[in-house]
Amino acid sequence: MRWKCLLLLLLVPALLHAQATATLTGRVLDPAGAPIEAASVLVENALAGFQKEANTDAGGRFTIANLPFQTYVLTVRKPGFAMERQKVSLRTNVPVPVEVRLALEQQVTQVEVRGTDPAALIEPEATGTRTELSATSFSRMPLPAGNRGLESVLLSFPGFAANANGAIHPRGAHNQMTYVIDGMPVSDQLTGSFANAVDPSIVQNIELFTGNIPAEYGNKISGVAVITTRSGSGTGRGFSGSTQIGAAQFGTLSQVSQFAGGTDRFGYFASFSAVKSNRFLDQVSLDNLHNGGNSERGFARFDYQASPRHQFRMNLLAGRSSFELANLRSQHAAGQDQRQLLRDFSASLGWLHTLNARATFDSTVSYRTSIAQLFPSAGDTPVTAAQARHLSTLVIANRVSLLAGPHTLRAGLDVQHFPISENFSFGITKEGFNHPASETFIPTLLRHDLSRGGSLFHFSERAAGNMYSGFVQDNIRWKRFAFSLGFRYDAYRFLVDGNQLQPRVGVAFHVPETGTVFRASYNRTYQTPPNENLLLSSSDQAAALVPAGVRDALGGAYARIRPERQNVYEIGLQQAVGRKVSVNGSFYHKNSRDLQDNDNFFNTGIIFPTSLLQSRVNGAEARVA
Template structure:
């Protein structure tokens, strides 16, 4: 707990220091969403100041507005990928309208020339205002306006609820375990360019707060070549930014059944060149996890989360943003009626720090670099008296530390949207695990002639059962007998550490030909952990917009390489000396 508090103090100090530095630095930063920028002129090419510029999405309802400065320039930043409708109006001029697809981080330049006339008249440039996206990937767009209206849980799984409630083909159990397309846990989050493929639910880790996201693109079919690792569901997110905001804050407090109480607070502030957006969430519930009983027993838990995003954007060639995140879940393990004395608990702590740097070479080419580090630290505590635990006492302390970088060069013009990039990551695993049986009837050595378990400390050898008037247990797991504390056994001790190294390279091009969109790409993945593998992965997709009936027809072919879960990877894969013998905990065979 002291270590976690120190990290929170460091996070707060780092966020404040970075904000102060960025507010006075000669560099810049922008979000990893899209950017639409341009100038507004009159028929004589004179700059128009004070023009109202509004960008809206008919798909999600997202809206962003700015006013041109004395130089007639405008800049709309941190835009979620989608189809947009641009409108420009000024006194004494006809309104201007244009549809703009935003599917790249390369800034999209727009030159707006207003025509004299009444404001009730509108000049349309390529305006169709379609409410569908003509892209090969089947996906769902979720905006903050929708997130605010969803009935999200306040017990550490708001993000899971947001995804399952808004995306077809994705279901989850009541603890937030995802099953996208029927494939358990195969989900990759991309948070402002940072890939996260470890399980993000309250049982194994913590979750990012749903109120930190500006938008989510939930891809269930046809992932592009930039996505790897776990691809049954891609959650591509753009987080909220304080860039260009006046001081804005929100505070939501709630109370519900099972003693559930919590608060969600946000604060955004910024100017034309810098911004800061802070999220502070906390909650407590008497039914934190799904209970095995109708009324929860020993099921109290709480969660605390802090998220901070810092931007600096002077509008020139270089850009920077910083994401900082820390969270903690502390909860009791729910009991059944026959576990009245059991007091098992778990604590999960997460720390994440990510940078995003962008350099614009020209109007069509952009470089993005995203270094990051993230750590999950999970402790599982047994009851003080191990014999209060039933049927086993368990103690665990594990660390999962992931660091790496993602670099990508993007090129975009009216037809092509090219991405060429690489991902380099290492995950360092440290696992401590102790285990012992505390219920003599769980793995009895002998049975009575009527089939009842013999719960006496002896015998410990099934060959001795007949001499005592018993029969040997045909379902005995002999590998568990040395760890049966009721029969003089000792705790099973496990400790190991290891690294998982991953490298990936990809290239793809999204080609737009009127109503036809093609997505052609290739990816190469290399996995070097307890097992080793590499794979060449072609990706191809096509979509065609049938305008007459407002329908998009999609096709895709994807070859992917799914990687093992990192949680408890060392323990579940170990055998032999110091590891798990055959038939113990379902572990068979040798290290892969």
């Protein structure tokens, strides 16, 4: 299958990276219709803390690209002319043209009122819980040093709870997050000791969906973080760069070096970061024993506009973490010296083709591979373990976007291929851990008790799965209403087979007189099992370890983990308070079949997926911005 994946990458150069950002173009004119050169054009979103600026050319034209899908306030200034401000909604990668006419300064009386327009404090088009943050906002956050990445930023959002080593729970789910990095979906567990996290310094903007998830997104969607990375395109500088060095307690040293540049048609951005700490993971004892580590991450993005109708982009992302596993006092006294090594690499290529003034076509090819290794030591207690796990994901997708009156249409087809290999071994080393005289004695583990002459448990297997998806989404504006109508279909083919049609619908009602937005939504979701150690958890070798009492109670040793089917209901309210405050609240109910969860193997980074028959979750959350 490896040669087939390579053949796809070689033969399908036109199937490139989906563009998950908008482009704003326009002209600035004087009262007589003549172009205004060197006018300042600013787009900003007060809630996200996002700003981007450009200047008009000799023809009065401007272009601002790489804008996350949001509603913005457009402000145009030029000495001698009155300032002009208007709202612009950017919800598709179809370029949006605007024409701005500036009145002469002496023809108007201007009164400056400090604060934000109340209309900019609410989102009338949002039919579910959606939160945005820009790099300017989260760069001011007191993020912890060490191996933490973007998950530290996500924990500032409502509905997220932290677990050990950076693992996060969106609305009660266990790590069911999808990160969409410039259109590339990543559903690996990018947290703590499980995988290399995304470096926050490469992020320009985050848009987080936790309610009424658009039909475009599938797989693991209790939370979807749409990440727009930084770009050097349009900066007008051939080169600029910076280096930051930091230090903190526990011997923590960090470094971030970035450089960028570009012209009107080409841009590049690169970032290299490293961190070393003597408290790399969450400590498991007050003494913070055996807990050192280091991590290195690199990112590069290249943008090229071949013509007004063709845009290309390439992203490269790599990471490496090497660290000790934190010890308990008893483990430290025995000389335990377990270590873990995580490596990953991702590449994506992108092409956006503007079909006409109201339609675009974009395609995706992205590839990601990650390797996790656990190395045992001679002093391991109460068990020794080793692991070498390899997961790769190839995604090919196609998208069509269309503007038609009040409709913003988007449809697409996705194919995902994910080969997996797993190698795992363990053995009991402490004589009293599973003693035959103990009430908690498990007979099936006796053969792997090294302290009683047993042998190591060994598992090695590889397999590959596929997922086929299609969706259609229509966002409609009608008077004071905004409707989101979406349908998605997933066909999952791996250790089990499954299919699901998923309606995703929502409505919002705007009361401009009071600065209020009411919203409600219903989602049917289909969340696939986590791939980390899925083969081992579903194997006959693992089933042989199940105690007889558990086997009798369940009617078998194990059941294959199936995709989770979930119904999600949400109602919400957003309210502008004065000119500076926005309050956003929601209540949600979720009922699930085959709920996904996982268990840790002692205090290692090894996790095993589990499943619960059914669950119900009720929650309420609020955010003040």
